[in-house]
Amino acid sequence: MDRFLHSDLFYDFVRSPIAVISFVLVSTLILLAVFANFIAPTNPFDPASLNLMNGFTAPLEPNAFTGEVFLMGTDDQGRDLFSAILFGLRVSLFVGLMAVALATGIGVFLGLLAGYIGGWLDSLIMRLADIQMTFPSILIAMLIYGVARGVLPPALRDEMAISVLILSIGLSEWVSIARTVRSSTLVEKEKEYVAAARLIGLNHFRIMLRHILPNVLSPVLVIATITLALAIIAEATLSFLGVGAPPTKPSLGTLIRVGQDFLFSGEWWILLFPAITLLLLALSVNLFGDWLRDTLNPRLK
Amino acid sequence: MVEKLLELKHISVTFKTRRGSFKAVDDLSLDLKEGEILGIVGESGAGKSITGAAILGLIPSPGKLSSGTISFKGQRIDLNPKLMRGSKISMIFQDPLVSLNPLRRIGDQLIETIQTHSPCSSAEAFKRAIKSLEEVGIDPSRFDAYPHTFSGGMRQRVVIALALAPGPAVIVADEPTTSLDVSNQDQVLKLLKKLCKEKKTSVILVTHDMGVIFQTTDRVAVLYGGRLVEIGVTREVLKNPTHSYTQSLVQSTPKIEVGSFKKPTDQLDGFQPKIDEQSKALVAEKLTREFDLSPAWFFRKLSFQKQKRVLAVDSVSFSINKGETYGLVGDSGSGKSTIAKMVVGLLKPSSGAITFNGKNLNGSDLSHRESQKIRQRIQMVFQSPYASLNPRWKIGDILLEPIRVFGLSSSIEDEHKRIFELLDQVGLSKSDVQKYPHEFSGGQRQRISIARALASKPDVIICDEPTSALDVSIQAQVLNLLRELQREFSLTYLFITHDLAVVSSMANNIGVLNKGRLIEEQSSEMLFSKPQHEHTKMLLAAAPILDI
């Protein structure tokens, strides 16, 4: 910890307004999501607590029938939008983080193997990567989703939706991480400290894990952050299209889908607030990832 | 006739970084006369490249010329450097492999440069371009070739042709031959010297190599820490340096010397007396290594290509006596690194044997235990101080690893004792245990590498170009350390290098490699006084040696 506080990275961090702001923003959103239960004034998914008469209330204006005031208004069912957004944020973040974790796990593992062992294993993994890269990840995610839906009995489809989402997004994003790890591994493999380790008789797995892995992780950090932004957007997109988080457990994307329907009738808030939240989330993650990439760029040393 | 062609008056170049400003060049003044070759010499960080770049206004950002003036023929040029570029002052850079636009044919680039400075018809430009190529010794039939089809040395000639094409009065050459091997280096320097004298072009030659300075320049300026320390006629400065830094620089530069410190060997004119096997630490017999670079079988058949096999090492045999140093010299591509890797076990020979203390190292069925025992006794020091230590590990852990893996100590206190001992032996302190490699200088990192090699108390250490990446003064220190350690621990060294001066001060016996073959093997003395093979003679002639 001490080393971190004195590191170049931290030094640059506290001097960069963008880094600090985006970090604070992301952290705030994460905290909001984690503590949604405590912060949200209502539970928007408990049918019992809903009052249809509350429907279509504008933000901060008292409802014509019940007189209740809602921070961000209500939707057609009378759900408090603020609460819905908090829980939606939770879903979006959860799926995003889990998907990135999955993609990173697969990517680092395969990338290390491909780079270090080389030969036919490398060719195989890279061919696989190439083929998958031919198709946009959204498409792959949709495909996996579609197949999973076809395979699962209708009853389970909604319940498993989140897991399927994580699986499909995670599987569609491993390639760029694997490529990065592989190319870093190829570079590190040729460095003399690896030869020195071999000279001591260490076996290959030990070298991969203890010597090479720590040195390939920093580009992974950058890519993982950027992939997180991609995953969040991918999840939102899939949910918007109707093949992601279901209305029973909506994410920000699902809420926006609902919001679009009400644009023409003038209930603009149903669209706007989830949209702004999504934008803030993706933007702050992207900003942070961009800053991280620029700072960790060895070219500037 | 203007006496001072180029004049730098009190220039300073400042870099503003996040941590504050840093003066790369500090109050430097020098001048260049017409038709002379002025050398700027110094170690890394002395500011010599920056000075060269400043003349053309090409200081890399965030650096700026913060004070002083630069004048050409009496006129100030630092305010508007673009006007001078090419037509009056040209520059060539160090690495020929990246100095040429890979997507442009060299003929095209020549024509473009010519027409930029003196607009003329394409036919006229073409003629002049051909002439440029001929002047630098490139066959005009290669006019339409792309840069990647040329070797490094040839590319540097193209670079010279391009720089000279507009007919400048001054060329700034920034380490133009550092990336080339010895024979190419010699040719390119001779070419530069010849053309510049012919065309009465002045040259500012920036380099760290004293030998190059000695052989090529008329006057020399010595830089240290961004300041001018001494300037004068080359021979004078090198023979009788007045400033202490110059003195130490000249002293540290390896010259051909056959040290009297070494154990006397009773040899007569290259004849090796029969010494029984036991006192030979390492013996290599007909070591051969082939690399198969053929395209995959399928594609070979499709396009009727042949198998492509490269014989990197061809039946090399040598032996090293205990406690002595055997030097292996050769240019890049001669196979020396491959031999090193085979001796140490990183590569398997295609055929031949390596014997250590009588035991055959390549016996096919060595158990892991047996291999480990051998590894303990043969260790290696690598060339790059930056790549040979894992940047994420603390020094203490780096030194601890071999001790732990070989099971050389019985307790934690024992381990710590041993690590401190090692650090002490290489001249570092106990507190360094907690630090990371990037906190040390290049020379210090090589010491750590040496400490790591010593950790298992080996008998033989392979030194693979251990000082090639270091500044001259540091090099001398590290070589001294190696010699001391050899004395103290009766170590046997296999010392690999391309630098003849360095090997002369380190080795008892020397083997010369060329294209994978051992073409000559003699004691140090004999090799330098009576070289036998043509190639050896060529290497000796081409090497830029400080020969005062």
Add this chain to the structure above:
Amino acid sequence: MILIVLRRLIQSIVVLFLVALISFLIFRFVGNPVDNLLGQEATVQQRADLEEALGLNQPIYEQYISFVWNALRFDFGNSYRGALPVAELISSRLPATLELALVSALFAVFVGVTTGVYTAIRRNSFLSKLILSVSLIGVSLPTFLIGVLLIWIFAVELRWLPSFGRGEVIQIGWWSTGFLTVTGLKSLILPGITLGLYQLTLIMRLTRSEMLEVLNQDYIRFVRALGLSDRKVHFNHALPNTLVPVITIAGLQLGSIVAFAIITETVFQWPGVGLLFINSVYFVDIPVMSAYLLLVGGLFVIINLIVDLLYLAIDPRIRDNQLMGEA
């Protein structure tokens, strides 16, 4: 050189077969075709008859081969919803997607490359910084959100442009085009921008970073030292070197426009193959899904091949390198 071309060609064909395989596996094994076509109420005999008719009893590889053979003749079976031939469904909607894709691609490339070059050459100008900030937002905005916001501003509030559909369309033989009518062209604007914006930001940032990288190279320094004007340095030397990687990556990206069209078409209810696909996923209409996959996959493989060959044609270093069993 021929070696390399041949190698790529063979690789592409292999990938095509793989795509066909995946497509076939989905087609055959996801869900039950018999159930889907007959519903739950069918008798055992009806099922057996249908199985026979669909050839479901033959060995797998035979089924695969007939699948591929049919595909080559554009016979993809019938959709589960409405029993229309899939081929017909796709072909009637293809022109819509292709026209949209073309408009967005042109938009993305022209604006992307020019702004990319500008922000690289004039790094510190205010305009550059502005463009970069906006681009960051562009990358953070999901395509669908851009579409929705554009609809809100331009269709709902300002009422300048239509909010859904293609407008009037003119039929020319098999192709239906929106280029020849005013409403058709107006309808193309918002979806075109939406679809192209993401690609535009990517291309812009890519061009910029490649150009900056190139401008840092020694050979650019050298050419400057030779006295060439800034304009010549930027456009004769830096730009061609920048465009080489940009073309390849951008080419691949543009291929994916067809897939991203799915999103835009959904937002704007644009009657293209994307909308068709998403509906088929939602309703688990397997034949349509697998046919779409096959076609789009095939398209991608071909685009990849073209881009690779283009790269080969442009960079002389690769042409002369005999690849030796590279990974």
